[in-house]
Amino acid sequence: MPDNSEDLLVEQEAARLLRWSVANMRKRRLLGLPPAWVKIGASVRYQRKALEEFIHNGQQPVRELELLRVLLDGGKSQSARQQGKGGR
Numbered sequence: 001m002p003d004n005s006e007d008l009l010v011e012q013e014a015a016r017l018l019r020w021s022v023a024n025m026r027k028r029r030l031l032g033l034p035p036a037w038v039k040i041g042a043s044v045r046y047q048r049k050a051l052e053e054f055i056h057n058g059q060q061p062v063r064e065l066e067l068l069r070v071l072l073d074g075g076k077s078q079s080a081r082q083q084g085k086g087g088r
Helices: 011-018 022-031 048-057 062-072 078-084
Strands: 008-010 038-040 043-047
Touching: 008 011, 008 048, 011 022, 011 043, 011 048, 022 062, 043 048
Parallel strands: none
Antiparallel strands: 008 043, 038 043
């Protein structure tokens, strides 16, 4: 049976590969956003192949990006931010 342990990355390795912070990885995981991850006992791992596919595909749906912006901006939507700046 082949050893696939090199194919599984810890959170810090996955974040480094994506050039993201570990905090961003955790937020996305909590929100159920990609990239996909697996739980092994108490540990979180990312499959290298899945991360490479995520990088290759590169595009995230606009809806997902807006949801992430809203959640990271304390629940304010883009229209609410514009109204706060005098936009109507």
